[in-house]
Amino acid sequence: MRVDYRTLKTIAEICGNDFDITFSSDKVYLRFSYWQKLSETQLEQIKQHSIVIEENEYEDDECGYLYSYTIWEIQESQDKRLQLEL
Numbered sequence: 001m002r003v004d005y006r007t008l009k010t011i012a013e014i015c016g017n018d019f020d021i022t023f024s025s026d027k028v029y030l031r032f033s034y035w036q037k038l039s040e041t042q043l044e045q046i047k048q049h050s051i052v053i054e055e056n057e058y059e060d061d062e063c064g065y066l067y068s069y070t071i072w073e074i075q076e077s078q079d080k081r082l083q084l085e086l
Contacts, residue, residue, distance in 0.1 A: 003028050003071065003072070003073070004073065007049075007051055007071070007073060008021070010046070010049045010051065011030070011046060011051070011071070014042055014045045014046055015032055015038060015042050015046075016032075016033075018032065018033050019031060019032045019033070022068075027070050027072075028070065028071050028072065029056070029068050029069065029070055029071075030068065030069045030070075030071060031067075031068045031069075032067075032069075035058075035063070035066035035067055035068065036067065037055075037065070037067040038055070038067070038069065043055070046071075050073060051071055051072075051073060052071065052072050052073070053069050053070070053071050054069065054070040054071075055067060055069055056068045056069065056070060
C-alpha cells in the first residue's frame with residue numbers, strides 16, 4: 001500500500017508533526033504522540049481532504065487506552081470496493 005506525501009503533509013498540518021508511520025502489506029497505520037486519541041474535529045478535518053481514517057483502540061493494563069489510526073485515500077478504497085463487487 002502507498003500513501004502520497006501530500007496526504008501525510010495534510011495530516012501533519014491538522015494534527016502536528018509528532019506521529020509515527022507503520023506500513024503493512026495492505027494498510028498504513030499512524031500513531032500520534034504517545035498513542036494519543038485524535039479529537040472529533042481533527043478526524044473530521046482529515047476526512048474533508050478525501051482521506052479515510054479509522055480509529056483503532058487498544059486497552060493496555062498499565063497505560064489505559066491506546067489509539068492508532070488506519071488511513072487510506074478515497075480513490076484507493078473505491079478501487080478496492082469495485083474489485084470486491086466484480
